[in-house]
Amino acid sequence: MDYRYIYLIGFFPVLLLYWWHRSKRKAMFQAELKESIEQGLNEPPSLHPVVDLARCIGSGSCAKACPEQALGIVDGKAVLINAASCIGHGACMAACPVEAITLVFGTEKRGIDIPLVSPEFETNVPGIFVAGELGGMGLIRKAAEQGRQAMDFIKKRSNGQCDLDVMIVGCGPAGLSAGLAAMQHKLRFKLIEQEDSLGGSVYHYPRQKVAMTAPVVLAIVGKMRFGEVQKEKLLEFWEGVVEKTGLTIAFRERMESVESDGDGFWVKTSKGRYKARSVLLTIGRRGTPRKLGVPGEESSKVVYRLVDPAQYEGQAVLVVGGGDSALEAAIALAETPGTDVILSYRSEAFSRVKQKNRTKLEALEAGGRLRVMLKSKVGRIDKQAVEIDWQGVCHMYSNDAVIVCAGGELPTPLLQKMGVHFETKHGAA
Template structure:
């Protein structure tokens, strides 16, 4: 017979860890299950990525985050969250994927994973959104040269790169690969650069203005082939020689998983998961959302710095519900 947990947390990112810390402080039995490594999404960020937030805004559990930079980088964040997990002695199950969550009897959830089975009174979903890219849905997108994730600019030295998008990721890819010797062309749906970190945008705009980086605005990529691509611009179709396409088009939560465990989604294009913003409880009793997954397709609404409070809200609600149950 499996142990009955007070809380099972799905996702071992910063917010999942924060939920584990709060559960432990409240003397609740808990387990954090993560399908990859610790803070898996952060591990898969670009090698030289710098956070928009300052170090103090990335702190969880009251543990200070010292950084030698005004805004910490990926390596510092990985070090910090490893140390937090160690110092907190969190109950972690890494490289274990949750496959199903179903209501059982006596208000208990039955959880099946790739490595075992669990029972829990409460479930917290803190799965983020970095695992499923938004596709271009164009011919040739399935070619190996099309990348939805970016790691190290050195790989693209002397290569002809097309970067699709105009967000922070696209800006970083364009600038970093260009500085390492790539020939870079940007394809931007909007008429100008938007939603880019304020210290990066002038750099990118200057590179475009001087012609170091070519940019097609109000344009879309329409087809990818082995050695070239087609771009639809306001002036008509443009065909370019090309080695790699970096499709920095954003990511989305695993909506199929959310629906499979009973969480309702809004019917509009935002697909917001149903939850009470005061308690973070979903339409499924005793099942909660935490972190960026709360925003559905609005992936720019929630970040580490403004969703850390979700962990506190959830555990407070669990404790309050337990007190009320005792009163009756």
């Protein structure tokens, strides 16, 4: 008996199953890419992968490594099928076996402004430094390295003539690393963060998403002993570092202006005015949350992101905005037991949002789990209520919390006012 035929007969069903699975995945990726293009979601928001199609072998390693499922295999090559969901942590680039992926800013259609900096991370304005995401480095490991390295150069500029050797603005990966390096160099510094939490852009990543894919060295602490790590674990690690080292962070303090004065700069913040020899900007590209500009918005019950839906259980919550972040916040809250949710949006229809969010929102609205108010505008926010102008008529609703998801105001104009020059990236690293 020729056993080769037996082996071939046994192998044929496996081969058939493999091709069926591959065809199914190909159809799924093609459908997702088509949907993304139709909905205008095929333009990446920031740092994103570009695939060298000549080098790509279609292994699918990048697609498997992407927690956001932003990449897929179409016609045997890796393609960014869901660009709007890409957060640029570089897991795909690290997973590619043939180094066919490069991370870049901007596209041919939409350029992104990046500050011009020297190899020492100094801008064209002597004494103003930029590190991390704002300077074009979205990878957490590299951003942290830049923060530490920038502080090495800033140390050389210190002359003891100002109140501070350096003002560090932003408490993301680059800012945290820079703060630790400043402590190590025994510099006089202040680290400010406009929000009430550390982590910068990482804090806003979706739950349990992979945030970092390679170890990094921090001043004082040494090498972080993990590679691929989820957002929650990374934030927990950083909080432990702050507690262990005694790094002081001034939360809820926002930089408002920087003016040159002799051998340093006057830095005006929302809480004071400081004379600093150097300024290190480690702010992200999300910018300052865009506000509604209505009476009562300064209330502590108003926030600009949803962190944990469970904390609003049993409350009446207003979500304001019409993008994916607003829809996802409203959906998560509506799925929380006992929560009364209103979603307010000024336009007459949602545009440029993922179809799955639109579908889920419609289902929850049909089921009476939330109320969608299109063509509406918040008039004022009271202690226990909100006023909403809905289609020309003012209504008052009971309210315990307001979540504004209206995007952010990029820091570009503020930096340009300081004299910092920019270059526009159109798909360049």
